[in-house]
Amino acid sequence: MTEQPLLEVENLRIDLAVAGKRFAAVQDVSFTIRRGETLGLVGESGCGKSITALSLIGLLRDPLMIGGGTIRFAGREIQNLSAAEMRKLRGNRISMIFQEPMTALNPLSPVGRQIAEMFVLHKGVGWKEAESLAVEALASVRVPAPERRVKDYPHQLSGGMRQRVMIAIALACGPDLLLADEPTTALDVTVQAEILDLIRELSAAKGTAVLMISHDLGLIANMCRRVGVMYAGKLVEERPAEDVFRSPSHPYTSGLVASLPLLGARARHGRQRLKEITGVVPPVSAFPAGCRFNPRCYAATELCRMDDPGVTPLGGDGFVRCHHHE
Numbered sequence: 630m631t632e633q634p635l636l637e638v639e640n641l642r643i644d645l646a647v648a649g650k651r652f653a654a655v656q657d658v659s660f661t662i663r664r665g666e667t668l669g670l671v672g673e674s675g676c677g678k679s680i681t682a683l684s685l686i687g688l689l690r691d692p693l694m695i696g697g698g699t700i701r702f703a704g705r706e707i708q709n710l711s712a713a714e715m716r717k718l719r720g721n722r723i724s725m726i727f728q729e730p731m732t733a734l735n736p737l738s739p740v741g742r743q744i745a746e747m748f749v750l751h752k753g754v755g756w757k758e759a760e761s762l763a764v765e766a767l768a769s770v771r772v773p774a775p776e777r778r779v780k781d782y783p784h785q786l787s788g789g790m791r792q793r794v795m796i797a798i799a800l801a802c803g804p805d806l807l808l809a810d811e812p813t814t815a816l817d818v819t820v821q822a823e824i825l826d827l828i829r830e831l832s833a834a835k836g837t838a839v840l841m842i843s844h845d846l847g848l849i850a851n852m853c854r855r856v857g858v859m860y861a862g863k864l865v866e867e868r869p870a871e872d873v874f875r876s877p878s879h880p881y882t883s884g885l886v887a888s889l890p891l892l893g894a895r896a897r898h899g900r901q902r903l904k905e906i907t908g909v910v911p912p913v914s915a916f917p918a919g920c921r922f923n924p925r926c927y928a929a930t931e932l933c934r935m936d937d938p939g940v941t942p943l944g945g946d947g948f949v950r951c952h953h954h955e
């Protein structure tokens with residue numbers, strides 16, 4: 630019998646309310662993540678990656694709201710949980726790390742206390758014990774001299790150290806699922822590599838599933854076994870990472886891969902058909918009729934302008950959403 634996925638998202642829709650109208654910022658998004666698996670989510674700025682992640686832990690705020698679909702976590706539907714029930718899950722069984730730790734950390738509280746708070750809140754331990762657990766948690770993300778650093782305020786730490794603190798907070802309670810939204814974009818390249826290694830090691834050691842969000846395909850190729858490609862609020866391709874990079878099926882994926890110096894060259898060599906993408910992602914209120922990618926697509930036909938393609942399964946493992954896929 631196959632194990633039930635840890636996270637099953639089915640036909641997720643996220644609505645954006647503008648001037649009394651509702652627009653589907655995210656639509657028909659379905660994916661699963663198994664225990665211990667890392668799924669990558671890529672796409673240009675504005676494709677809906679962050680709001681998809683935020684919807685999974687009840688952090689969408691007006692004017693955004695879940696408009697339909699189901700989110701099943703460990704077998705339980707969580708899309709309609711009350712705020713109080715969601716707080717019990719968040720930081721405990723599902724955690725999130727963000728691009729800029731300063732926005733997620735409390736500037737007025739020492740970092741050790743912010744880590745300790747997670748143990749008090751979710752594990753019911755007393756403050757004294759929680760504070761020594763916080764020192765251990767800082768040590769586990771390789772912050773030097775953790776017993777001193779716990780007393781520091783966020784502004785006293787470098788960007789890389791703050792990101793380590795956020796990872797320590799996120800992993801403190803041993804979550805089943807970590808949502809990592811551009812966790813290294815704000816950091817310089819060497820620190821980026823260290824932070825990614827850390828996420829990889831800690832998640833492997835604890836069997837934590839990860840949703841890794843990035844516009845950086847190279848990073849996703851390194852970190853993830855499966856990849857979902859998002860365009861204008863829809864998943865347009867979802868497959869094992871090696872297939873996505875070696876033989877992209879959707880014209881948008883082809884364009885993304887072509888823009889990567891190394892991967893692009895390799896894929897071009899193999900297929901001779903990758904085309905760079907021109908133009909930008911439209912705003913949610915101006916998604917075109919038919920396939921949302923059609924104004925930018927080199928392969929668009931009349932059918933694409935009229936009809937939004939459904940999902941076509943690919944070789945039993947993954948799918949593509951395109952009338953004229955490869």
Ligand SMILES: Nc1ncnc2c1ncn2[C@@H]1O[C@H](COP(=O)(O)OP(=O)(O)OP(=O)(O)O)[C@@H](O)[C@H]1O
Nearest residue numbers: 654673674675676677678679680681692844912913
């Ligand atoms: N609070 C908000 N109010 C109005 N529109 C929003 C809000 N948050 C997001 N959006 C819109 O929803 C769409 C998806 O945004 P989202 O932040 O999920 O994109 P993203 O893929 O994470 O992009 P990036 O790579 O820049 O982080 C965008 O068109 C964005 O403008």
Ligand code: SF4
Nearest residue numbers: 920923926933951952
């Ligand atoms: S459906 Fe048509 S417009 Fe959309 S990606 Fe495929 S070929 Fe391009």
Ligand SMILES: [Mg+2]
Nearest residue numbers: 678679680810
């Ligand atoms: Mg984002």
